[in-house]
Amino acid sequence: MAINTKIAQAPIRELRLDAITGYSGSVHDLAARTAPGCCLSNRERSFAQTSSCSSGCAQTLLSGIVDAAVVNHAPLGCLGDSLYQNIGYHYGQFHRNWPYSNVSMISTNMGESDTVFGGAERLKDGIREAWRRFKPKAIFVTTSCASGIIGDDVQGVIDELKDEIPTPVVPVHCEGFRSRVWATGFDAAFHAILTRIVKPPEQKSKELVNIINFRGSARAYITDLFARVGLKPVFVVPFATVGELERISEAAASLTICGTLGSYLGTALEEEYGVPYVKSTPPHGFAGMDAWLRGLGQAVGKEREIEALIVEEKRAVQDDLAQVRQKLAGATAVIGMGPGFSLSYIRVLEELGIKVLYAASWHYDQHYDHGSQPAITTELATEHQDIPFGIGEQQNFEIANLLKELKPDLYFSRHPGSSVWAAKQGIVTIPVMDEYTAFGYRGLVNFGWRIADALANRRFVNNLAQRVRLPYQQWWFEQNPYHFLSQEEAA
Ligand code: SF4
16 A cells, blocks of 8 residues: 555554554464465454553654654643653764753643643644744644544644744644554654655755664764765654755665664655665664665665675674674573564574574564565565564563563563563563664674673572562463453454
């Protein structure tokens, strides 16, 4: 389904990508049942814990645009994530040697009377205040369950302020209740940027490459790598300016660190402006980086230069990889991450000699916006041994059950709310917070040493497990981890 930038909001992932949040099976089974022409039904839960919300994902991207501001039209609690977004913003500033500053965000702080009589006046005040405080190059108005349920006319308010606020004011439809897949918030942010910020190309560039990522900690390395083949990365969306975003349609290609993140923007830029989107597996580890760089080489017509680069980069770390693999041989692991990473990290851990016992994913897109099954799913199904696989929107009670049963040496998570529970069960836990962890050849080796260090000292998790009482009864640990999933509909 082509991306439609003529409509006001991006359709949710459940409709666009047949995304699911309930499944229990294996990677091979998942690949076969979501192959082109097939569609897997979601298995509903009769019990679920709290989860995340798409407004957090939208605001993570938008609050990182260095000269823009975000007005969250919501009760104050919806902006609780801003603490995390601010820490992430500082992390990106650290990697750029920039002085620290805070994200430019405002909450309209909707209260009870606004939900009865409407929040239009509050929203006007919020937009005016954002302009007064930050003088931004664009203001993004993110919506919430409260503003969505009462039907506040966000676009109408923005239109009323047209002559008063001399900067683009852009609605971002990311109400949490719209979708169970929080990554829908990425699409809401990209839709807003695509429809209101990005301009048609004036002059196509042969050297600029969009890198769709989060904080961009590998920025210096990628800049150096690309310079060796005559290319220049532009890191989007966080840490770009509004001016840079206006021109991403001029790039020679787009790459992403994560297919879940990049699908909407990468595909839309390809469909609308002819910017080739590299649809390879993510650049984690050796195989991932090979595919990513080769995809780039094909997209920009530099296959030969890229092959030479790959040989050189691999040679530099070959011996180190063998050494770290020896250290990790025999270790076992469980993975719990978003789909872009959980499947890719099966391969990463295999490359390090770690046996993956189980992988859980917080949702799964049965196909990306460009129409194909995620390349990593296809590859794991055809070139790797089968691995048990489950899907749930970070339902920690399911993960705790799995860990109790499987007793892995290691738990890898990309979400701290999940990793803490594994540590409390006495399992060495590696949070993969930085999207460039295990990035490419050197990144894989560095990651391997980090794991070896963590395994060398289990005292912390052992002490924790002895002192912490888990909130689960023995009954729960005797059940199947996916006990609360509905039965599959008969075919
Ligand atoms: S938008 Fe809805 S789901 Fe998201 S934080 Fe606010 S109330 Fe919660």
